[in-house]
Every structure is written in structure tokens, then in C-alpha cells.
Amino acid sequence: MKKTEELSERTIERLTLYRRLLSDLREKGLEHIYSHQLAEFISNTPAQIRRDIMMIGYVANSKKGYTITDLIEKIDSVLSCCDSRIALVGIGNLGRAILSYFNQQHSALRIVAAFDNDESRINRVIAGCRCYPIRILKEKVEEEKISLGIITVPGQSAQDVADILADAGIRGILNFAPVPVKVPDGLYADRIDITTAIEKVAYFANCKSNKK
Amino acid sequence: MKKTEELSERTIERLTLYRRLLSDLREKGLEHIYSHQLAEFISNTPAQIRRDIMMIGYVANSKKGYTITDLIEKIDSVLSCCDSRIALVGIGNLGRAILSYFNQQHSALRIVAAFDNDESRINRVIAGCRCYPIRILKEKVEEEKISLGIITVPGQSAQDVADILADAGIRGILNFAPVPVKVPDGLYADRIDITTAIEKVAYFANCKSNKK
DNA sequence: AACTGTGAATGCCTTCACAGCT
DNA sequence: AGCTGTGAAGGCATTCACAGTT
Numbered sequence: 001m002k003k004t005e006e007l008s009e010r011t012i013e014r015l016t017l018y019r020r021l022l023s024d025l026r027e028k029g030l031e032h033i034y035s036h037q038l039a040e041f042i043s044n045t046p047a048q049i050r051r052d053i054m055m056i057g058y059v060a061n062s063k064k065g066y067t068i069t070d071l072i073e074k075i076d077s078v079l080s081c082c083d084s085r086i087a088l089v090g091i092g093n094l095g096r097a098i099l100s101y102f103n104q105q106h107s108a109l110r111i112v113a114a115f116d117n118d119e120s121r122i123n124r125v126i127a128g129c130r131c132y133p134i135r136i137l138k139e140k141v142e143e144e145k146i147s148l149g150i151i152t153v154p155g156q157s158a159q160d161v162a163d164i165l166a167d168a169g170i171r172g173i174l175n176f177a178p179v180p181v182k183v184p185d186g187l188y189a190d191r192i193d194i195t196t197a198i199e200k201v202a203y204f205a206n207c208k209s210n211k212k
Numbered sequence: 213m214k215k216t217e218e219l220s221e222r223t224i225e226r227l228t229l230y231r232r233l234l235s236d237l238r239e240k241g242l243e244h245i246y247s248h249q250l251a252e253f254i255s256n257t258p259a260q261i262r263r264d265i266m267m268i269g270y271v272a273n274s275k276k277g278y279t280i281t282d283l284i285e286k287i288d289s290v291l292s293c294c295d296s297r298i299a300l301v302g303i304g305n306l307g308r309a310i311l312s313y314f315n316q317q318h319s320a321l322r323i324v325a326a327f328d329n330d331e332s333r334i335n336r337v338i339a340g341c342r343c344y345p346i347r348i349l350k351e352k353v354e355e356e357k358i359s360l361g362i363i364t365v366p367g368q369s370a371q372d373v374a375d376i377l378a379d380a381g382i383r384g385i386l387n388f389a390p391v392p393v394k395v396p397d398g399l400y401a402d403r404i405d406i407t408t409a410i411e412k413v414a415y416f417a418n419c420k421s422n423k424k
Numbered sequence: 425a426a427c428t429g430t431g432a433a434t435g436c437c438t439t440c441a442c443a444g445c446t
Numbered sequence: 447a448g449c450t451g452t453g454a455a456g457g458c459a460t461t462c463a464c465a466g467t468t
Contacts, residue, residue, distance in 0.1 A: 008437075020390060034450090047438075047441095053450095060449080063448075079411060094309040097304075097306040097310075102406065178232060180229075190416075200221065201401075201402050222459065246428090248427090258427095263430080263460080275427065
């Protein structure tokens with residue numbers, strides 16, 4: 001596989017979005033698309049789209065713009081370098097919601113096991129995914145060849161869970177807890193902070209309407 | 213109120229995090245904190261912390277570093293310029309999870325009404341929040357003086373819901389649907405894209421371990 | 425001595441603007 | 447004529463590095 005020059009986080013985020021959008025468009029029977037059309041759909045600039053696509057080395061093959069099927073395939077080849085089996089820890093409301101939300105749509109990436117300390121939450125099956133006690137996490141991770149973890153436990157347990165995941169040999173973590181966690185080098189961690197997002201909207205919504 | 217020079221999105225995000233962290237620390241009895249300690253907690257640099265705090269015009273009052281209570285108060289005064297009543301649209305798994313997750317912790321910002329088209333989901337009360345049919349959204353928004361909206365409907369309905377919210381006079385939107393929505397000028401919209409976040413972790417987790 | 429506040433430097437990301445292609 | 451691919455410019459955000467403060 002041709003080694004593309006290091007893609008930035010922002011670019012990767014947009015590529016995943018392009019892929020989803022392009023799949024929709026393809027299903028609607030569209031075959032080609034221009035950068036300015038794509039830009040319009042996602043409220044971005046044509047130049048940004050062109051540069052992202054340039055970064056992954058796809059070249060439009062005609063005056064018709066990008067060939068949707070080929071472009072999807074190219075994005076796939078860039079993104080799907082990835083391992084695909086995920087563990088989710090914390091089977092509360094949010095954990096369950098993410099489980100069903102995510103496992104419905106996807107195939108290449110899948111949450112294959114869920115974990116919790118609360119006995120009443122284990123041994124169930126949610127969205128095709130069985131629930132286990134945390135104490136057998138490491139064992140399951142090895143057995144099921146899981147390489148990613150999602151943390152949906154309360155803030156005060158998040159670091160503990162991150163440590164357990166790291167110890168189990170996981171390589172990437174997505175953390176929904178309201179606090180950041182520390183992970184060893186070589187392990188990638190990202191965070192979705194719902195509280196921050198809402199507070200941020202509150203702040204800027206207010207600024208914006210004061211401005212006008 | 214002193215008009216602070218336009219704060220960036222990134223700065224606001226960090227400020228909300230600082231506030232949460234500082235509240236925790238205060239509850240643990242801590243009174244003062246240095247920038248490098250705060251930095252350590254959230255895996256950031258002391259310089260970043262100092263600049264953020266500088267941006268909101270708070271000045272450390274002694275060699276002991278920042279006074280936690282005063283700093284919290286200062287952050288509050290910056291962030292709480294905001295209106296505080298929120299409507300959530302889409303009472304599926306994710307919507308319900310966010311409702312209970314968010315309404316448990318907060319007081320200044322609150323989800324006060326939830327909406328859905330599905331009759332089986334209405335007239336319930338979740339986390340202290342009553343559920344209504346979408347057709348009465350505008351009326352409720354006015355009655356309850358709601359100024360922010362959270363979208364947790366499937367992608368194909370997201371734009372419709374955004375339009376309804378915009379028409380109802382909402383000023384800010386947080387969109388959890390997997391597609392961006394277009395909103396009129398003067399309305400602030402942000403997005404949390406769970407699918408993108410997971411795919412991104414998958415990508416970088418893999419890159420990182422290939423690197424070493 | 426050890427911290428903060430901050431101008432200046434750096435680095436990253438986006439946008440411009442235009443040559444080249446069809 | 448109208449699009450893409452891309453070097454260069456511009457704009458933001460972070461980090462450096464040090465003067466000022468207690």
C-alpha cells in the first residue's frame with residue numbers, strides 16, 4: 001500500500017464524513033460530483049475538499065469531477081488500514097445508546113464486547129453484543145482480538161478503565177467521560193465531551209445573537 | 213460586564229473543562245493551584261493554561277498560583293452570559309441517554325423539554341423533562357423561553373428538525389446526527405459526530421502502532 | 425526561587441489564486 | 447469554459463522564552 005504522507009486529524013474527520021455522504025449519493029444513483037457540490041452539502045469550501053482529496057492521492061479522471069464509486073473506494077483504502085474490533089466499557093444509558101447506534105450502521109468497525117462492573121448489567125446481549133464483567137476484560141480482548149476501546153463510565157472511574165484497557169493491549173481509546181484520561185505512549189486516545197459541547201453552544205449562541 | 217475580546221472555540225472548550233476540574237478540586241478541599249498542576253491533570257502545557265486564563269482576564273493573586281474559588285467564579289462569569297433552557301429533539305436511545313446524562317449534573321443549563329414524532333414516546337417524563345410531539349415545538353419553545361436545541365434524530369430527519377428549531381427562534385443547535393445541517397445566519401450550530409470519532413480513533417490507533 | 429503574564433516565534437490548517445487539463 | 451491540483455499566502459492556535467512579581 002502506498003504510504004500517504006501523514007494525514008491530519010482534521011482531514012481524517014472530513015474524509016469519514018465524505019465517505020458517508022458519497023455513499024448516500026451513490027445510493028441515489030449519482031455517479032460523479034464536483035468539489036463545489038460536495039462543499040455545498042457539508043458547508044465547506046471547494047478548496048478544502050480538493051486539498052483533502054489531493055492528500056489521499058485520488059485524481060479526478062475527467063471533466064465530470066470525481067467518480068463517486070472510485071473516490072469511496074480510495075477513502076476506504078486509506079481509512080480501512082485499521083483494525084476493527086471494539087470493546088465498550090460502561091453499560092449505562094450512554095453506553096447502551098452508543099452500542100445500538102453504532103452497531104446498527106457499521107460493518108468494518110464493530111463493537112463486539114461490552115463490559116461493566118454492575119452484575120445486573122452483564123450476560124445480556126445488546127445490539128448483537130454480549131456483556132461481560134470487567135474482570136475478564138483482558139482475557140476477552142485477547143480472545144476476540146479487540147484493538148479499540150470506548151469508555152462510557154462516570155468520570156471517577158474513567159482513568160481506572162483506561163488503565164485496564166491499556167494493560168489489555170488495546171491500541172486506541174474513545175473516551176466519553178467528562179474528564180480526560182492519561183494513556184501510555186503509543187496508545188491513541190480521543191475524547192467526546194458532551195457537557196463541553198453543550199456549554200460551548202450556549203456560549204456562542206449567545207455571542208452571535210448579541211453581535212447582530 | 214467587561215467585554216472580553218472574542219474567545220476562540222478551543223479556549224471555550226478548555227474553560228468548561230477547567231471549571232469542572234476546579235470544582236472537583238475545590239470539593240476535595242484544595243484552595244490554590246499552579247498552571248503546571250492544572251496542565252498535568254488534563255495533559256496540556258502550562259503555557260496553554262496560563263494563556264487561556266489570561267484571555268478571560270483573571271490574574272493570580274499571589275505566589276500560591278490561582279485561587280480556585282475565584283477562578284471558578286471568573287470562568288462562570290464568562291460562560292454564564294448564556295441562556296440556559298434547552299430542547300431536545302429525538303427521544304431514541306441516544307436522546308434519552310443524553311437527557312439523563314446531562315440533566316443529572318447541571319443546573320445552569322437544563323434540558324427542559326423533549327420532542328419526538330413517535331406517539332409512543334411522548335407524554336413521558338425522563339430525567340425531569342416532559343416529552344411532547346414535535347408539532348407543538350414552536351409553541352413550547354416560546355412558552356418555556358427555550359433558546360438552544362439538541363438534535364438526536366436519524367440523519368435523514370436532521371435538516372427538517374434544524375429548520376423547525378430555527379423557525380421556532382432557537383439560537384444555538386448541537387447536532388448529534390451523522391450529517392451536518394444548514395442553519396440561517398446568526399444561529400450557531402455545532403456537531404458531535406460519534407461515527408467519525410470512532411473511525412478516527414481506529415485510524416490513528418493503527419498509525420501510531422505502525423510507527424513505533 | 426518559582427511562579428505568572430505575555431510578545432514573539434513556530435507550526436498547523438485553510439484559503440487564495442492560478443496554471444494546467446479536458 | 448469550467449473544472450482540478452497545488453504553491454504560496456494568510457490566519458489561528460500553541461509554544462517558547464523571558465521579564466516582571468512576590
